[in-house]
């Protein structure tokens with residue numbers, strides 16, 4: 001059985017993951033409206049992954065006898081600026097999620113909740129990947145420096161995800 005404190009914290013993380021999905025979906029719609037279909041596709045896939053993360057936590061909580069409590073998620077912005085500005089926001093967001101996962105992991109450790117600790121190791125590895133892929137896109141966009149040719153090529157590349 002999972003503690004009440006950890007149940008509360010896992011529920012908060014479920015909300016964060018769903019909020020991430022909502023943010024990436026809004027970003028996807030924005031890119032689509034700017035005719036960047038490849039960026040839009042990448043972000044929509046990302047939104048699905050985030051929903052998957054929420055469901056993983058949801059499953060763990062139920063398995064451990066914790067009560068799932070879905071919280072209100074806030075509305076994301078509608079505008080995200082240039083592709084570079086948008087992906088910089090993705091990176092900052094992922095860094096924020098990494099910090100939250102680490103805090104959750106620390107609490108699980110403090111409470112000696114070994115199953116949750118083990119379970120969260122997947123998320124720790126996942127965040128390494130998430131930050132790396134966002135960083136790669138940001139760095140590429142810096143090199144492209146808002147030039148049409150480069151943007152079109154990167155858009156095509158991200159369409160293949």
Ligand SMILES: [Fe+2]
Nearest residue numbers: 017020050053
């Ligand atoms: Fe996530």
Ligand SMILES: [Fe+2]
Nearest residue numbers: 020050094130
């Ligand atoms: Fe993520």
